[in-house]
Amino acid sequence: MKKPDGKVVLLGDMNVGKTSLLHRYMERRFQETVSTVGGAFYLKQWGPYNISIWDTAGREQFHGLGSMYCRGAAAVILTYDVNSLQSLTELEERFLALTDSASADCIFAIVGNKVDLTDDSALPPDENRPEKALTSCGSKVRKQVRAEDAIALYKKILKYKMLDEKDVPAAEKMCFETSAKTGYKVDYLFETVFEMVVPIIVRQKAEGPQQTVDITDYKPAKRTKSGCCA
Ligand SMILES: Nc1nc2c(ncn2[C@@H]2O[C@H](COP(=O)(O)OP(=O)(O)OP(=O)(O)O)[C@@H](O)[C@H]2O)c(=O)[nH]1
Numbered sequence: 270m271k272k273p274d275g276k277v278v279l280l281g282d283m284n285v286g287k288t289s290l291l292h293r294y295m296e297r298r299f300q301e302t303v304s305t306v307g308g309a310f311y312l313k314q315w316g317p318y319n320i321s322i323w324d325t326a327g328r329e330q331f332h333g334l335g336s337m338y339c340r341g342a343a344a345v346i347l348t349y350d351v352n353s354l355q356s357l358t359e360l361e362e363r364f365l366a367l368t369d370s371a372s373a374d375c376i377f378a379i380v381g382n383k384v385d386l387t388d389d390s391a392l393p394p395d396e397n398r399p400e401k402a403l404t405s406c407g408s409k410v411r412k413q414v415r416a417e418d419a420i421a422l423y424k425k426i427l428k429y430k431m432l433d434e435k436d437v438p439a440a441e442k443m444c445f446e447t448s449a450k451t452g453y454k455v456d457y458l459f460e461t462v463f464e465m466v467v468p469i470i471v472r473q474k475a476e477g478p479q480q481t482v483d484i485t486d487y488k489p490a491k492r493t494k495s496g497c498c499a
């Protein structure tokens with residue numbers, strides 16, 4: 270197996286669409302998912318580097334594993350559902366502390382997923398626009414979480430990490446809205462994050478192996494009946 274040079278981790282409440290976002294990006298499709306058990310990763314070649322992208326379980330019972338997955342992470346993608354304010358609140362209350370084990374210069378992205386379910390009048394024209402059928406039958410709803418709410422969370426993260434706004438990417442650049450279902454802005458999200466983690470990977474490699482996590486060291490617990498690892 271190729272050895273990863275750096276690590277990106279997806280965190281967020283259950284059902285927000287972390288697995289679906291990763292499927293959409295890596296496998297170019299949207300398919301039914303089952304709630305993640307433990308965690309799983311994909312390897313993505315980005316230029317000369319191999320980046321591991323970790324999908325984690327949002328379910329409370331797996332919460333303790335989160336900081337292990339974040340260890341040495343070059344980027345954390347904090348994911349919420351634009352239709353659930355609670356899922357944004359959970360990022361601050363339940364998931365942010367898990368990132369204490371990430372790299373000191375870790376990049377944070379905040380991602381509101383499932384925009385296809387909302388009134389899309391605010392979305393710019395895009396060839397990956399959500400299906401028209403939903404719009405015409407009027408089943409779309411107003412977003413529960415505004416972009417400003419995500420930006421406010423990003424600023425809280427900077428405070429929590431004791432980072433100065435002028436030393437990190439601007440909040441507007443690091444808050445995304447996506448749809449794993451239609452593909453809206455999914456490539457843009459991952460590729461923006463990958464571009465930003467390259468300098469961190471370069472620094473981690475220059476400093477030696479202790480900062481990076483060798484996933485070949487990862488020992489999954491016994492397989493459960495469903496065949497997933499925890
Ligand atoms: N409409 C819509 N549904 C989505 C989208 N992304 C995910 N879903 C659906 O939301 C549900 C949960 O998606 P998952 O990707 O399994 O969510 P998760 O965050 O990985 O959940 P856990 O593994 O339990 O933490 C599934 O029924 C998906 O089909 C999206 O962009 N739009």
Ligand SMILES: [Mg+2]
Binds near residue numbers: 287302326327
């Ligand atoms: Mg999942």
